[in-house]
């Protein structure tokens with residue numbers, strides 16, 4: 001965006017009105033309203049599974065905006081807008097408090113230790129108060145830090161404002177938050193950088209998963225990422241797993257974790273709670289011990 005090219009080392013995202021079209025400005029006003037009214041925004045949760053035994057190991061929180069006239073608006077359609085117009089800090093804080101409140105609200109035993117992963121934008125990371133926003137939200141509900149994981153996209157590493165990104169990520173991890181590098185493989189960051197990057201997981205972008213197992217290039221890329229990650233002591237979670245064939249290939253390639261429509265699409269919080277309970281019920285009734293569902 002114009003902002004990024006500006007070389008501004010400061011942390012304020014000044015509005016660049018010239019690049020916004022009239023309908024976008026309307027949307028921007030609506031987003032301001034949504035942030036103050038509070039009842040148009042929701043988090044949906046997508047389950048994350050261990051490939052080997054199908055165990056539910058986490059959930060990714062994904063922002064949804066139920067616009068009163070336009071219906072559901074996907075995050076890609078308004079997050080950039082929020083960043084350009086200084087709304088990302090409040091939007092990001094809303095996501096953090098909402099996720100923490102939800103964690104506290106899930107009482108079913110299968111969810112009481114589950115981590116929820118939130119997506120954070122570059123700006124939230126560089127602002128400096130991310131850690132305290134996270135810890136105060138968790139504190140309010142008496143929750144430990146490991147319950148909120150942080151996903152940041154690989155492109156953040158290339159952001160020129162990413163001065164002390166290593167220090168910031170270290171801080172997050174020292175406080176107990178797991179950190180994942182999102183959309184891995186699409187950001188053109190150097191592999192040498194990974195060596196020094198304090199992250200726990202790589203989220204293999206769904207672009208590499210889509211054509212598995214037919215596309216030999218993607219097969220090679222997946223193999224390479226998995227073996228590199230294992231050498232670096234990182235877990236790999238595959239995004240966008242939609243078919244059994246993809247799941248089987250990833251499992252056999254040594255990838256540990258996956259999320260995608262093959263398991264479930266992102267869903268509202270109440271539905272996610274039922275999803276967790278159903279998995280447990282399935283396991284109890286499956287006397288053979290094999291995971292018939294997967």
Ligand code: C2E
Pocket residue numbers: 046061062063074075076079095118119120121151182183206239240241242259260261262265266
């Ligand atoms: P992401 O973090 O990479 O999230 C994964 C996206 O892939 C989600 O789209 C999810 O719904 C979609 N997805 C999951 N499984 C499948 C599948 O099997 N097939 C396909 N085709 N798609 C799948 P969504 O929810 O539209 O989010 C898009 C992006 O918006 C996210 O990409 C993330 O970068 C951003 N985003 C979402 N929520 C937030 C948020 O709270 N804060 C920030 N800063 N960004 C967010």
Ligand code: MG
Pocket residue numbers: 060119151182
């Ligand atoms: Mg993500």
Ligand code: MG
Pocket residue numbers: 182183203205239
């Ligand atoms: Mg992703």
Ligand code: MG
Pocket residue numbers: 183
């Ligand atoms: Mg993405």
